Amino acid sequence: MQAWVGCWACYNEGFLVGAWFDLPDQTPSIELVHQLGVDHGDHRDDLELHEEIGVFDLDGDLGHFSDAIGESVVTAVEVARVLDDMEPDQRAVFAAYVKAVGEPASAELAAQCEGNYIGAFASVRAFGMEHGADLLGWHELPGHVQEVLDPYIDWEEVGENDLLDYESARIGRTLHVWHLE
Incomplete structure (x- = not known):
């Protein structure tokens, strides 16, 4: 499961800086986004201006949760952790349940989905x-x-x-x- 995570400040400056991260194994950070992504400049001195990162794209089973994840990196990592513990054929079913009940994806909700x-x-x-x-x-x-x-x-x-x-x-x-x- 992958998420493409980018730097919002760079995006607002007209540059697409970011990288694909394998979630939940890799935890995106602004430093990794700039280190792994093709960066247009050196931001070591002004990293505080480039501290906001977001999810720009989702791949694999995470794509089922695009509405729930939005642009939140934290939510993407949490959802990936829940999905990582789930059988692959149940991930789309869980995504439908999350959407139907309108609650955030969590391990507790996954257990509720399975039980119900x-x-x-x-x-x-x-x-x-x-x-x-x-x-x-x-x-x-x-x-x-x-x-x-x-x-x-x-x-x-x-x-x-x-x-x-x-x-x-x-x-x-x-x-x-x-x-x-």
Whole structure:
């Protein structure tokens, strides 16, 4: 996971000075930004004028969190630490959860996301069939009764009604669903 971190003072002077940092392993600092980046001048004497750095670009799984990170280097490092402890296939799911609940990404929120996660579904209808059927006791009904009743049940509507009590987000074509807190 990488973030391109640059110097705001240089940017405001018309120069793009910065470097890609592997987060969370590398911690960006103004000294490293000027040391690793192509700098237009020597700022050892006026580094205090060039002390503000920011995230200009995100790469890899950090890109899912661009709204949450904004330009904050500290937030980018914190999010990278949380993602570093997570399975790669769960990072986009966590990003969707962060956006849905509107809270900052943290280890506690990652644990909450995992604990509240119901699953991934191909559609609202599939969610209605799987989750709604469990709530209705559908699977306990004899097969011949299910066959008779099935044409009369709008599983899409069952799914839509059930989703009112849950948090959900689409990632690509897949619907991810969580319990509400």
